[in-house]
Amino acid sequence: xxxxxxxxxxxxxxxxxxxxxxxKAEDEHTLIQLSKRLPYSKxxxxxxxxxxxxxxxxxxxxxxxxxxxxxxxxxxxxxxARDLFLVSKSHVDKLAEKTGERVWxxxxxxxxxxxxxxxxxxxxxxxxxSIGDYSPLHSLAAGKAILAYYPEENVDKIITKHxxxxxxxxxxxxxxxxxTELEExxxxxxxxxxxxxxRHLFAVGAPIRDEDxxxxxxxSVSGPARRLKGKKFEEEIPESLLEVTNEIEIDLLYx
Numbered sequence: 001x002x003x004x005x006x007x008x009x010x011x012x013x014x015x016x017x018x019x020x021x022x023x024k025a026e027d028e029h030t031l032i033q034l035s036k037r038l039p040y041s042k043x044x045x046x047x048x049x050x051x052x053x054x055x056x057x058x059x060x061x062x063x064x065x066x067x068x069x070x071x072x073x074x075x076x077x078x079x080x081a082r083d084l085f086l087v088s089k090s091h092v093d094k095l096a097e098k099t100g101e102r103v104w105x106x107x108x109x110x111x112x113x114x115x116x117x118x119x120x121x122x123x124x125x126x127x128x129x130s131i132g133d134y135s136p137l138h139s140l141a142a143g144k145a146i147l148a149y150y151p152e153e154n155v156d157k158i159i160t161k162h163x164x165x166x167x168x169x170x171x172x173x174x175x176x177x178x179x180t181e182l183e184e185x186x187x188x189x190x191x192x193x194x195x196x197x198x199r200h201l202f203a204v205g206a207p208i209r210d211e212d213x214x215x216x217x218x219x220s221v222s223g224p225a226r227r228l229k230g231k232k233f234e235e236e237i238p239e240s241l242l243e244v245t246n247e248i249e250i251d252l253l254y255x
Contacts, residue, residue, distance in 0.1 A: 016048050028065060079116055085117060095219065098121075102119075104142060106220065108217075109134075114132070116132075136165055138178055139196045141203040142217075144193070145220075149214055189206060202233060205241070210252075221240075
């Protein structure tokens with residue numbers, strides 16, 4: 001009798017999460033809509049939906065299904081589990097108030113940038129990024145700040161797995177371009193995003209590092225390119241960012 005491979009994925013669990021991902025993309029879905037988007041029969045999808053409804057993670061309203069706020073609770077608990085979030089939150093709030101711009105605390109997970117917490121200043125503009133969203137590391141100021149203080153082999157693994165997809169005409173899409181910029185980030189201790197993730201958006205990012213100098217996460221300040229320029233973009237915001245990340249590193253060291 002052969003032993004079951006413990007590393008083999010459980011397909012029923014995979015199907016449930018595919019359904020959850022589809023429900024996340026829209027406010028709600030009907031069974032018919034889901035069956036058109038997923039490669040499973042309506043009966044299979046229906047069984048998974050009813051199981052998720054019975055656990056409270058999906059809500060049913062007539063013929064429509066939507067995610068419940070139980071997922072919000074899970075996300076909050078996962079975020080609180082990170083000491084860095086607890087330490088960084090107040091600093092992000094103060095920096096948003098000081099700069100008047102949008103400020104994000106970002107970490108790397110599975111080769112992606114995860115927007116863990118953000119706050120907006122009085123002059124900030126609207127953004128299509130929300131807490132919990134994943135983005136390519138190489139196109140963000142905070143993402144490059146993180147990568148600059150990773151071992152080279154770790155960065156190569158991320159590139160191999162996810163590539164360097166083009167977000168705008170300014171995105172660095174080759175390894176040589178990226179590594180040249182990461183060297184510049186280490187020299188200045190801050191990273192810049194000049195319309196590399198979104199058109200008309202500039203940003204500055206600075207890493208939060210552990211005692212060995214490896215990135216734990218990063219803080220970024222972003223705003224419209226027409227406003228973030230000159231001395232403000234090149235000197236004032238970088239200086240404020242470095243003050244904040246240094247304070248966070250000290251807080252983590254003596255917490």
